[in-house]
Amino acid sequence: MATAEAEIGIVREAPPDTRGRSSPVSAAALWLGIAAITFVLGGLIFVQLNYALSGRVLTRDCIDLGLTPDIEGAVGVCNIVEGLASSEMTTLLYGGIALGLVAIVLGFATYKRMDTIRRREQALTGAILGIQAVVLAGVILAFAGGNPDLFTKHFLNFARLTGYFPGAFLKALKNTVILAFVGEVGGVIIGLVLSIMVLSKRRAARAPARAYINFFRGTPLIWQLATVYFLLLFGFNIKLSAFTVGVIVFSVNTGAYAAEVFRAGIQSIERGQMEAARSLGMTYFQAMRFAIVPQAVRRVIPPLMNEFVILIKDTALVIVLGLLESEYELFTWARTGVSDTFNATFYTATALGYLSITLPLIYLVNKVEKRLRSGLVGIAGAGG
Amino acid sequence: MIDPQASATASGIEPLIRMEEIHKWFGDNHVLRGVDLALEPGEVQVIIGPSGGGKSTLLRCTNLLERPTLGRVWFEGQDITDIRADLDAVRTRMGMVFQQFNLFPHMTAIRNITIALEKVLNLKGNEARDRAMEQLQHVGLEHKADAFPGQLSGGQQQRVAIARALAMKPTLMLFDEVTSALDPELVGEVLEVMRQLAEEGMTMMVVTHEMGFAREVGTWMMFVDGGVIAERGRPKEMFAKPDTERLQQFFSKVL
Numbered sequence: 001m002a003t004a005e006a007e008i009g010i011v012r013e014a015p016p017d018t019r020g021r022s023s024p025v026s027a028a029a030l031w032l033g034i035a036a037i038t039f040v041l042g043g044l045i046f047v048q049l050n051y052a053l054s055g056r057v058l059t060r061d062c063i064d065l066g067l068t069p070d071i072e073g074a075v076g077v078c079n080i081v082e083g084l085a086s087s088e089m090t091t092l093l094y095g096g097i098a099l100g101l102v103a104i105v106l107g108f109a110t111y112k113r114m115d116t117i118r119r120r121e122q123a124l125t126g127a128i129l130g131i132q133a134v135v136l137a138g139v140i141l142a143f144a145g146g147n148p149d150l151f152t153k154h155f156l157n158f159a160r161l162t163g164y165f166p167g168a169f170l171k172a173l174k175n176t177v178i179l180a181f182v183g184e185v186g187g188v189i190i191g192l193v194l195s196i197m198v199l200s201k202r203r204a205a206r207a208p209a210r211a212y213i214n215f216f217r218g219t220p221l222i223w224q225l226a227t228v229y230f231l232l233l234f235g236f237n238i239k240l241s242a243f244t245v246g247v248i249v250f251s252v253n254t255g256a257y258a259a260e261v262f263r264a265g266i267q268s269i270e271r272g273q274m275e276a277a278r279s280l281g282m283t284y285f286q287a288m289r290f291a292i293v294p295q296a297v298r299r300v301i302p303p304l305m306n307e308f309v310i311l312i313k314d315t316a317l318v319i320v321l322g323l324l325e326s327e328y329e330l331f332t333w334a335r336t337g338v339s340d341t342f343n344a345t346f347y348t349a350t351a352l353g354y355l356s357i358t359l360p361l362i363y364l365v366n367k368v369e370k371r372l373r374s375g376l377v378g379i380a381g382a383g384g
Numbered sequence: 385m386i387d388p389q390a391s392a393t394a395s396g397i398e399p400l401i402r403m404e405e406i407h408k409w410f411g412d413n414h415v416l417r418g419v420d421l422a423l424e425p426g427e428v429q430v431i432i433g434p435s436g437g438g439k440s441t442l443l444r445c446t447n448l449l450e451r452p453t454l455g456r457v458w459f460e461g462q463d464i465t466d467i468r469a470d471l472d473a474v475r476t477r478m479g480m481v482f483q484q485f486n487l488f489p490h491m492t493a494i495r496n497i498t499i500a501l502e503k504v505l506n507l508k509g510n511e512a513r514d515r516a517m518e519q520l521q522h523v524g525l526e527h528k529a530d531a532f533p534g535q536l537s538g539g540q541q542q543r544v545a546i547a548r549a550l551a552m553k554p555t556l557m558l559f560d561e562v563t564s565a566l567d568p569e570l571v572g573e574v575l576e577v578m579r580q581l582a583e584e585g586m587t588m589m590v591v592t593h594e595m596g597f598a599r600e601v602g603t604w605m606m607f608v609d610g611g612v613i614a615e616r617g618r619p620k621e622m623f624a625k626p627d628t629e630r631l632q633q634f635f636s637k638v639l
Contacts, residue, residue: 275449276486276545280500280552281476290499291488 020116029107030122033129036100040137043092051083052076065149073159077152084144093137100137103130153343160343164333171326172333173353175243179329180312182247187254187311188304194255195262196288209259216256222317225249229321242321250311257307265300266292302369309358309365330354398461400425400587401446401556406455408441415441416452417611423604425555428588430602430619432595434634438611439591443560446589447478460555476504479549480558483565485541487533487548494520494529497548505552519547523577539570546577557581559590595638599623607631 058069062078071077083089107127114120143151161169197209216224229245232238240248269292277287316331323332330350337346399422408416416438423429431439444450446457448464448471456465464474487496497516501507507515520526523543533541542562549557559578563571575597582588582601592598598605598619605619607630615622615631626632 270484270486272482272484272486273488276480276482276488277500278472279447279449279475279478279480280548281472281504282500283472286503290503294490295488 019118019121021118022122023114023116023119025106025110026114026119026122026126029103029110029126030129031126032099032103032106033126033133036096036103036133037129037136039092039096039099040133040140043089043096044140047083047086047089047092048080051079051086056082062149067149067153071153072162073157076159077149077157080152080156081149084140084148089144093141096133097137100130100133103127104134155344155348157343157345158349160341160345161337161349164337164346165349168328168333169330169349169353172328172330173357175327176312176315176329176353177357179243179246179250179315179318180308183250183254183315184304184308184311186247186251187258187307190251190255191258191260191262194259195266198259198263199266213256213259216253217260221249221253221314222320224253225317226320228252241327242318242323243327245321246315246318246323250315254307254311258304261300261303261307262296265296265303268299269295298372302365302372305361305365305368309361312357312361313354397424399423399458400460401589402458403442403446404456404458406442406445406452406457408438408445408450409453415611416445418455419608419611419613421606423556423587423589425587426585427603428582428590428601430598430605431589431591431608432593432598432605432634433608433614437609439608440560442608443480443558443589443591446556446558447475447480449480472504476500476552477554478556478558479552479554481542481545481549481560481562483561485533485538485545485565487541487545489533492530492532493525493536493544496533496544497551500548501551515551516547519551520544522550523547524573537570538566539573542566542570542574543577546574546581550581555587557586557588559588559592561591561593563592563594593638595623607634609634 056075056079058067058075058078059082062074062081063069065081067074067078067081103126107123107125107130111120111123111127114123194209194213197205198213200206225246228249229240229242232240232245266288273291273295274287277291278284282290315329318329319331319335323329328336330353334346334350338344401421401423403419403421406416406419406421407414419438419442421429421442431442433439441450445452448457452465456463458464459474459478462469462474464471487493488499491499494513494516497519498507498509498512501512501515502509505512517526517529520529523546525540525543525547528536528540528544533544536544546562562578563574566574571594575594578588578590579597579601590598590602600619602619604616605622606616607614607622607628609630615626615628622631623635626635
């Protein structure tokens with residue numbers, strides 16, 4: 001690489017900083033904005049941690065709200081509610097709103113007259129942070145003014161997870177990943193075959209693949225799960241576990257989407273690549289294997305990973321099938337907990353469980369996408 | 385119309401390539417309207433004409449990247465438009481070089497050449513490598529064997545593409561406007577390789593806008609316009625005295 005650059009004559013040198021100097025007014029707008037968001041967001045976290053960790057007991061107010069000591073987790077719920085209603089919190093929120101409003105006015109009033117890039121950016125950033133602080137503080141105040149005790153009791157009472165967490169939860173997390181991963185692998189294999197059929201110049205080969213893709217993309221996944229289960233059971237006398245049927249339907253469904261991803265990836269390779277390979281005497285399949293597919297694979301990795309993220313969330317739909325306890329995935333785990341305890345905090349925990357898988361994946365997709373994009377520039381560049 | 389080429393092929397020597405009454409439709413667009421051509425071993429056929437006139441289509445009908453709608457193509461005495469002809473085998477003996485180079489971007493220069501040697505001609509790894517290096521030397525790029533196409537200039541890429549086609553040891557080479565995508569300062573090195581190839585006796589069909597090259601290197605020249613051969617003959621004579629008004633107009637624009 002280095003030799004090629006030297007030959008083409010690229011000189012590597014960091015560009016100069018042309019943003020210019022700061023000024024008191026613009027810096028004030030920026031710091032006001034930062035202070036405002038810190039008051040609101042930092043204050044919320046600080047107050048809640050303080051209430052949660054300082055070993056408090058059930059207050060009179062909480063008992064009046066119906067959080068009696070016999071309710072499991074009542075203290076934790078009480079702490080959240082008391083923290084929200086506390087004078088510290090109120091002071092921080094109104095303080096944040098005041099600072100935010102000043103930042104908004106100052107930033108928007110002055111940014112057009114700022115004479116350097118740095119000053120303009122500071123003024124605008126301060127105003128934007130101010131808006132965020134004001135909106136966030138307003139939402140928290142509105143929530144605190146409603147019935148935060150009811151919501152908290154039903155959705156944020158993590159003490160109710162005792163006995164279900166972490167053991168059964170982690171097992172459900174594992175089952176979710178297995179369902180999605182095996183489904184994705186099966187889908188990729190089905191999709192590859194379908195995409196080759198769809199790209200055929202013969203209608204006889206295209207038509208069945210097209211019908212398959214359109215059918216499975218055009219009907220709800222939840223219907224496919226239920227119908228295939230009973231189709232196998234009643235129609236074909238095949239008794240499979242709900243988990244297995246889930247894997248099959250996820251494969252079959254993902255196959256339809258993956259086929260479109262592969263088709264688009266293969267079609268995105270310039271026509272000249274196929275022609276060059278054929279003009280060297282390669283057969284159609286040799287050209288595909290050595291010239292087209294290796295290039296297409298790089299381009300389909302990000303969309304396939306996105307499909308995987310979607311499938312992880314869609315595994316929740318197996319809830320329509322009767323899973324055995326050992327097969328519970330996150331959503332079935334949550335529903336069982338909810339029906340045992342009449343508390344929806346299980347759904348909150350489930351959402352966090354999905355995030356623990358999807359967030360790293362989303363991060364990875366973005367990274368891969370970025371790298372491929374810069375890599376493809378290197379390949380496509382240096383033309384004529 | 386006098387057809388000097390037809391009389392030349394009547395000399396009894398078997399033409400390497402013969403095309404007869406070639407027609408090509410794209411949808412209802414009648415691109416080629418009855419083109420004939422015959423070329424003996426060692427001859428260079430230059431094809432000129434305005435864009436959209438059918439030159440490239442004619443070339444692509446030669447190795448059947450496009451199948452002629454009507455008409456026949458004989459190559460080395462075999463009718464390759466016969467549906468039973470093994471086109472993959474035929475194409476190993478007909479090299480083609482494209483305007484956009486079409487090197488495989490995920491392979492090094494040498495891999496671009498060895499891949500077909502190994503997978504199509506079934507050469508062993510080191511045999512393929514030796515033959516590829518020989519061809520890279522031929523085009524003066526043996527020091528770029530391990531570079532990827534993206535690291536080469538356009539002229540270098542096109543020379544690798546020529547080496548790739550030559551490594552198959554073809555008996556006929558097709559060049560489709562191979563210098564049109566190049567920066568002006570890179571055109572010379574590619575034309576030089578082609579000139580050398582012609583001197584070594586390679587049979588070639590060359591679609592080009594390089595009139596100097598056409599005049600000096602062409603054995604025969606044809607002017608294709610509106611899907612027909614509007615004029616054909618010896619290049620020097622055609623440049624000196626174009627018979628048709630269409631060719632005169634074309635020359636007045638490009639010369």
